[in-house]
Amino acid sequence: MNTFQLGHLTVNRMGYGAMQLAGAHAFGQPKNRDEALAVLREAVESGVNHIDTSDFYGPHITNQLIREALHPYRDDLTIVTKVGALRGADASWLPAQSPQELETAVHDNLRNLGLDVLDVVNMRLMFDVMAPAEGDIEAHITKLAELQQRGLIRHIGLSNATSRQVQQARAITGIVCVQNQYNLVLRHDDALIDELAQQGIAYVPFFPLGGFSPLQSSILAEVAAELDATPMQTALAWLLQRAPNILLIPGTSTVAHLRQNLAASKLVLPEQAVQRLNSVITSV
Numbered sequence: 001m002n003t004f005q006l007g008h009l010t011v012n013r014m015g016y017g018a019m020q021l022a023g024a025h026a027f028g029q030p031k032n033r034d035e036a037l038a039v040l041r042e043a044v045e046s047g048v049n050h051i052d053t054s055d056f057y058g059p060h061i062t063n064q065l066i067r068e069a070l071h072p073y074r075d076d077l078t079i080v081t082k083v084g085a086l087r088g089a090d091a092s093w094l095p096a097q098s099p100q101e102l103e104t105a106v107h108d109n110l111r112n113l114g115l116d117v118l119d120v121v122n123m124r125l126m127f128d129v130m131a132p133a134e135g136d137i138e139a140h141i142t143k144l145a146e147l148q149q150r151g152l153i154r155h156i157g158l159s160n161a162t163s164r165q166v167q168q169a170r171a172i173t174g175i176v177c178v179q180n181q182y183n184l185v186l187r188h189d190d191a192l193i194d195e196l197a198q199q200g201i202a203y204v205p206f207f208p209l210g211g212f213s214p215l216q217s218s219i220l221a222e223v224a225a226e227l228d229a230t231p232m233q234t235a236l237a238w239l240l241q242r243a244p245n246i247l248l249i250p251g252t253s254t255v256a257h258l259r260q261n262l263a264a265s266k267l268v269l270p271e272q273a274v275q276r277l278n279s280v281i282t283s284v
């Protein structure tokens, strides 16, 4: 299965995460603006039809780059954004979770992406900025459901969420995806992934390559060399084989890395390689 349903939207399982297009730490202008635009155009020309973004990348800059590179958008392109944070002048990540702040964030995304309606909006929870933490999300999801009813949002997802929060949200409205941190060496969400698969909900790991600290593992390097692939390609292929509801949004600011990452969707890991990669978690 190379595609998955986000509500009524069909997306290829290999997508693209746009956060790395802004400056360092997703703040300010890109270090190479032409390359950033080229990455976006080549991604879509190569078959990517799922781009992950947020108006708080830059802030505003990543969405404006997407608009400049790709607007008017192809009919089959799904742009997934997220709300729930703002950036401080020092690049810090600040919670912005009140109903008014969520409404403002939706309008900021619409304006900077040049859209009348957002395909998917993830509610980025901030009870703990770094990891999922329990907390009541009724007010957050009720507000997004209202914006959905007003026709500004097609589908709703969650980010940095616990299993309990997914269930609370689902009691209010449909949830099509969950975006949490997960990769070969960080697997706290193993049970949640399987639970969501049963419910037909996509799991979209952020930092699939380790994010700001790229993955490093001797086992990963060995397996990759045996498969004549790069460690990053092998880590992405492992995620694709981990569960059918996993959608990938690896981020890069270069066309060269984009090409390598997209090629990972064709890399099939033999069972023995999967077993060795599964053991990485116990050896780090």
Ligand SMILES: NC(=O)c1ccc[n+]([C@@H]2O[C@H](COP(=O)([O-])OP(=O)(O)OC[C@H]3O[C@@H](n4cnc5c(N)ncnc54)[C@H](OP(=O)(O)O)[C@@H]3O)[C@@H](O)[C@H]2O)c1
Binding pocket: 016, 017, 018, 019, 020, 052, 053, 082, 124, 159, 160, 179, 180, 205, 206, 207, 208, 209, 210, 211, 212, 214, 232, 233, 249, 250, 251, 252, 253, 254, 256, 257, 258, 260, 261
């Ligand atoms: N919901 C959330 O809270 C949240 C948080 C973080 C991110 N996200 C989303 O998740 C997406 C993915 O996360 P991410 O971009 O931060 O991290 P990532 O995909 O794990 O890794 C990106 C890092 O890996 C490098 N890289 C990419 N491809 C590579 C390759 N083939 N070989 C070597 N290095 C490579 C990139 O550098 P180069 O630019 O040099 O390639 C960048 O430093 C983001 O773009 C964003 O859309 C969501």
